[in-house]
Amino acid sequence: MEKACNWEHQTLINELTQGRQLAIQLKNQLDKTKSPESSEFLVGKLLSSYDKALSHLNLSASMGETFPVIGMLESRHFTAGSPRSEDSNRYSKDQSHRSVLKKRKILPERRKQVRVCSETGLGCPPDDSYGWRKYGQKEILGAKYPRAYYRCTHRHAQGCLAIKQVQRSDADPFIFDITCMGRHTCIHVSHLIPKPTSLEKEEPKQNKDHYPPQQEQELQIQSSGIGLKVETDDLGIREETFPSFSFPNTPVEPEKVKSHSVPESMKENNFKGSYSPSFVYPITCESNIFSLSPRQMNNFGMSHNMPSSESDLAGIISAPTSVTNSPIGDLDFSLDEVNIDPNFPFDIPEYFS
DNA sequence: CGGATTTGACCGAA
DNA sequence: TTCGGTCAAATCCG
Numbered sequence: 001m002e003k004a005c006n007w008e009h010q011t012l013i014n015e016l017t018q019g020r021q022l023a024i025q026l027k028n029q030l031d032k033t034k035s036p037e038s039s040e041f042l043v044g045k046l047l048s049s050y051d052k053a054l055s056h057l058n059l060s061a062s063m064g065e066t067f068p069v070i071g072m073l074e075s076r077h078f079t080a081g082s083p084r085s086e087d088s089n090r091y092s093k094d095q096s097h098r099s100v101l102k103k104r105k106i107l108p109e110r111r112k113q114v115r116v117c118s119e120t121g122l123g124c125p126p127d128d129s130y131g132w133r134k135y136g137q138k139e140i141l142g143a144k145y146p147r148a149y150y151r152c153t154h155r156h157a158q159g160c161l162a163i164k165q166v167q168r169s170d171a172d173p174f175i176f177d178i179t180c181m182g183r184h185t186c187i188h189v190s191h192l193i194p195k196p197t198s199l200e201k202e203e204p205k206q207n208k209d210h211y212p213p214q215q216e217q218e219l220q221i222q223s224s225g226i227g228l229k230v231e232t233d234d235l236g237i238r239e240e241t242f243p244s245f246s247f248p249n250t251p252v253e254p255e256k257v258k259s260h261s262v263p264e265s266m267k268e269n270n271f272k273g274s275y276s277p278s279f280v281y282p283i284t285c286e287s288n289i290f291s292l293s294p295r296q297m298n299n300f301g302m303s304h305n306m307p308s309s310e311s312d313l314a315g316i317i318s319a320p321t322s323v324t325n326s327p328i329g330d331l332d333f334s335l336d337e338v339n340i341d342p343n344f345p346f347d348i349p350e351y352f353s
Numbered sequence: 354c355g356g357a358t359t360t361g362a363c364c365g366a367a
Numbered sequence: 368t369t370c371g372g373t374c375a376a377a378t379c380c381g
Contacts, residue, residue: 134358136373149372153357165372 113169114176130184132164144170154186161185 131153140147145168152160161182169175 133356135375137359138371138373141370147371151373 110180112178112180114178130162130186140167143167145173152184152186158186 132150133153133155134148134150136149137146138149147165147167150164150166152162154160162180162184163182164178164180166179167177169177
């Protein structure tokens with residue numbers, strides 16, 4: 001843990017240092033009124049660096065309140081919100097109550113940023129342990145990417161009023177801003193039942209629907225740098241395995257990706273159109289994936305999608321700055337109701353199309 | 354065939 | 368009037 005803290009500290013310094021250098025470059029560019037494209041690229045990198053740094057800070061600041069991280073770095077910002085008293089009426093079919101239904105959100109709101117670092121992450125938003133049903137998508141003014149609206153699968157069956165909004169960050173397409181509102185009141189079962197280690201089978205939907213409410217069951221993921229573990233309050237620590245993440249591909253235009261400082265290796269290897277549906281969201285590209293044993297990699301469902309050569313690996317490992325250097329290795333992560341699930345079955349279908 | 358997603362339309366808040 | 372959130376019909380998918 002100590003090592004991880006040092007590493008994290010070092011990474012933080014690196015990120016901030018890099019951000020500073022980029023800012024200087026940008027300043028010079030602006031002085032010389034160079035091409036806007038170049039400036040945009042630098043701004044993108046700058047934002048990315050600061051995002052990561054802030055993520056680290058948020059992470060550090062909330063130690064004890066930990067994050068589940070499967071293939072992403074997550075920072076969380078809780079925002080105050082007043083209770084949405086009329087929420088239970090909002091989805092009444094009675095059109096005469098539409099004025100009530102359309103009330104703007106007043107549910108307690110939680111925001112977090114989730115970083116994904118595989119190319120597939122660009123296609124889909126991160127998922128958590130709950131079953132979410134997408135009910136809308138909207139272009140947001142000033143945002144490059146649309147916002148997707150999800151509500152709990154069990155809304156009708158169990159009256160669960162949890163909803164969430166997912167939007168890709170403008171500054172860094174690897175970051176999803178997730179806003180969760182309401183609490184899950186739905187009952188899931190068997191979340192903690194260890195799943196078969198074979199990840200050849202992908203049944204994320206089924207897994208998703210059987211997770212217990214997180215307010216009742218606190219999970220902690222521990223990334224030991226060797227493997228990931230999930231710690232539950234009542235079951236202790238168990239080795240967690242992750243189903244391969246399966247979701248439809250949603251290509252991101254290379255231009256956009258480029259402008260957001262995606263490492264060359266990822267662009268070359270992954271952005272040429274053939275995304276691998278079962279690829280995984282590694283905890284971090286550099287710090288965790290490559291410390292996994294082959295078996296563990298298999299457990300992570302990435303065996304057939306991992307870079308096939310050492311050069312590929314090196315390419316990714318040495319990728320500049322950005323996707324993430326976040327060494328969240330020895331951090332403890334816990335789940336609350338809006339957290340990402342360790343199983344993280346990125347099965348939300350095509351997100352941004 | 355049932356459940357999930359897509360997407361245009363609708364509506365209220367700002 | 369604009370924008371964001373939701374509805375619901377159409378469509379997709381297993």
